[in-house]
Amino acid sequence: MRNTIAVAGIVIKELYRRKDFYVLFIVTILICLVMASINIYNDANVVRYIKEVCLDLIWVCTLVVAVTTTARQIPAERENRTLLPLLAKPLTRVELILGKFLGCWLACGLALLCFYLFFGALAASREHHWFLTNYLQAGVMQWFMLGMVVALSLLGSLVFAAPSSNATICFVIIGGILFVGRHLDQEALQLAEPLRGLVLCLYFVLPHLEFYDLRDLVVQNWPPVAWEYIGLALLYAVFYQFIFLIGACLVFRRKAVN
Amino acid sequence: MSIILKTEKLRVEYRSREIRQGTKVALHGLDLEVGTGEVFGFLGPNGAGKTTTMNVLLGFVPPTSGSAYLFGIDVRQPIARQRIGYLPELTYYYKFLNAEELLRFYAKIFGLPRAVADRRIAELLKLVELESAARRPIKSYSKGMQQRVGLAQALINDPDLLVLDEPTSGLDPLGRMKVREIIQRLKNEGKTVFFSSHELGEVESVCDRVAIIHQGQLKAIGRVAEITGTHANLEKAFLEIVGYQKEPAS
Numbered sequence: 001m002r003n004t005i006a007v008a009g010i011v012i013k014e015l016y017r018r019k020d021f022y023v024l025f026i027v028t029i030l031i032c033l034v035m036a037s038i039n040i041y042n043d044a045n046v047v048r049y050i051k052e053v054c055l056d057l058i059w060v061c062t063l064v065v066a067v068t069t070t071a072r073q074i075p076a077e078r079e080n081r082t083l084l085p086l087l088a089k090p091l092t093r094v095e096l097i098l099g100k101f102l103g104c105w106l107a108c109g110l111a112l113l114c115f116y117l118f119f120g121a122l123a124a125s126r127e128h129h130w131f132l133t134n135y136l137q138a139g140v141m142q143w144f145m146l147g148m149v150v151a152l153s154l155l156g157s158l159v160f161a162a163p164s165s166n167a168t169i170c171f172v173i174i175g176g177i178l179f180v181g182r183h184l185d186q187e188a189l190q191l192a193e194p195l196r197g198l199v200l201c202l203y204f205v206l207p208h209l210e211f212y213d214l215r216d217l218v219v220q221n222w223p224p225v226a227w228e229y230i231g232l233a234l235l236y237a238v239f240y241q242f243i244f245l246i247g248a249c250l251v252f253r254r255k256a257v258n
Numbered sequence: 259m260s261i262i263l264k265t266e267k268l269r270v271e272y273r274s275r276e277i278r279q280g281t282k283v284a285l286h287g288l289d290l291e292v293g294t295g296e297v298f299g300f301l302g303p304n305g306a307g308k309t310t311t312m313n314v315l316l317g318f319v320p321p322t323s324g325s326a327y328l329f330g331i332d333v334r335q336p337i338a339r340q341r342i343g344y345l346p347e348l349t350y351y352y353k354f355l356n357a358e359e360l361l362r363f364y365a366k367i368f369g370l371p372r373a374v375a376d377r378r379i380a381e382l383l384k385l386v387e388l389e390s391a392a393r394r395p396i397k398s399y400s401k402g403m404q405q406r407v408g409l410a411q412a413l414i415n416d417p418d419l420l421v422l423d424e425p426t427s428g429l430d431p432l433g434r435m436k437v438r439e440i441i442q443r444l445k446n447e448g449k450t451v452f453f454s455s456h457e458l459g460e461v462e463s464v465c466d467r468v469a470i471i472h473q474g475q476l477k478a479i480g481r482v483a484e485i486t487g488t489h490a491n492l493e494k495a496f497l498e499i500v501g502y503q504k505e506p507a508s
C-alpha cells in the first residue's frame with residue numbers, strides 16, 4: 001500500500017504541475033461567466049441553461065483530463081525510461097498499476113472538486129440556494145464513472161504503445177458507450193439472430209457510463225435519488241474498475257520493460 | 259566471501275517482430291558469480307549482452323531459461339531488489355520534480371522513515387554536489403547533473419549491491435573522475451559494485467575482477483591481472499578475447 005500511495009502522489013503532482021487542467025478550468029470559467037452575464041429573452045429560468053452548459057463542459061473537461069492523464073502514464077514512463085529505475089526498486093508491477101490508477105482517479109477527483117465548487121458558486125449566485133445533496137450525488141457518481149474511464153484507459157495504455165492512439169480509442173469507446181450504449185437493447189430487438197444475441201451480449205457486457213449522468217437532477221433541481229440506488233451504481237462501477245485493473249495487471253505482468 | 263549475485267545457465271531469447279528473422283539469442287547460458295565487497299567489471303562490445311544481463315538481474319526481462327539470484331533470492335521476486343541500487347545507462351527522471359522530491363519519492367518506495375530519508379537525501383545531495391540545485395526542476399539540469407541525480411537515487415537505500423550500466427557514458431573527464439571516486443568510496447565501505455563500461459582504463463583502475471562477454475557468451479572471467487596476462491593492458495587483452503584482428507596495412 002505504501003508503494004501504491006507513493007506512485008499515486010507522483011501522478012497527482014504531475015497533474016497540478018502541468019498546464020492541461022488549468023487551461024480547461026479557465027476556459028470553462030470564461031464560457032460560463034460570459035453566458036451568465038447575459039439574460040436572453042429575460043427568461044427567469046435561464047439559470048437552468050447556464051447550469052446545463054456548465055455541467056456539459058464539466059463532463060467533457062473531466063473526461064479529457066481522465067483519459068489524457070491516464071493514457072500517457074505507462075507509455076511515457078517507457079518512452080522516457082523512468083520505468084527502469086522505478087522497477088529496479090522493490091516495487092511490484094501490480095503496485096505500480098494500482099498506484100497509477102489511484103493517482104489518476106484522485107487527480108480526477110480533485111479536478112472534479114474544483115469544477116463543482118465553481119459550479120456551486122455560479123448556481124448559487126443565480127438561484128440563491130444550494131442543492132447540496134444533488135451536487136454531492138452528481139459529483140460522486142461522476143467521480144466513480146471517471147474511475148471506470150481511468151481503469152479502461154490504463155488497460156488501453158498497456159495494449160496500445162502510443163498515448164495518442166490509446167487516447168483516441170478510449171474517447172471513441174467512451175463516446176460510443178455514452179451515446180449508443182444505452183440504446184443497444186432497443187436496437188437488438190429489431191435485429192435477427194444471431195446478431196440480436198451478440199448486440200444484447202454487448203449491451204450487458206459494456207459498462208453503462210450513462211447510469212452516472214445526473215445532470216438533469218442538478219439542472220432541474222429534482223429531489224435527490226435514493227441513496228441505495230446510488231450505492232448500487234457505485235458497486236457496479238467498482239466491479240468494472242476491478243475487471244479493467246485485473247486486465248491491466250495481467251497484461252503488464254509479463255511485459256518486458258527494456 | 260559470500261556470493262551476492264549469481265546467474266546459472268542464463269539464456270535470453272528475443273523474438274523478432276520481423277517474421278523472417280525468427281528469434282535472436284541475447285545470452286547463451288551465462289554463469290556468473292559476484293562476491294560481497296567486490297568491484298566487478300562487466301565488459302563486452304556493443305550488443306554483447308551486458309544490458310540484457312542487467313535487465314534480467316533487475317527483473318525487467320524474464321529469462322528464457324536458467325536462473326538469476328541476488329542475495330540468494332530469485333530476481334523475479336521484488337524483495338530481491340530491496341538491497342540494490344541501479345543506475346541505468348541513460349538517465350531520465352520525472353522532469354516535473356526536483357532532485358529532492360525525486361529522492362524522497364524513491365526513499366518512500368524503500369520504506370525509509372522520514373527522519374532517515376531527510377538525513378540520507380542531504381548526504382547524497384552533498385555527495386553528488388547538487389545541494390544548490392536541489393530545488394530546481396530536473397528538466398533544467400545538464401546531462402552531467404542528471405547522471406549525478408541518477409547516482410544519488412541509486413544510493414538512496416544505502417545499497418549493499420550497486421548495479422551501474424555504463425555510469426560514465428557521456429560524462430566529461432571531471433564527471434568521470436567523480437563517478438570513479440564514488441565507486442572507490444563504496445568499495446572502501448565494503449559495498450559490492452557490478453558495472454558495465456567501455457572505458458577499459460577506468461575498469462582496470464577500480465575493478466577487482468572482470469568478466470568479458472561477447473555475442474551472449476562468457477569469454478573470460480577473473481582478476482584484472484589474470485585477464486591482462488602477458489598483454490600490455492586490459493584493452494589489448496579485451497581485443498584479443500573478442501577476436502578483433504587489425505586489418506593488415508595494404
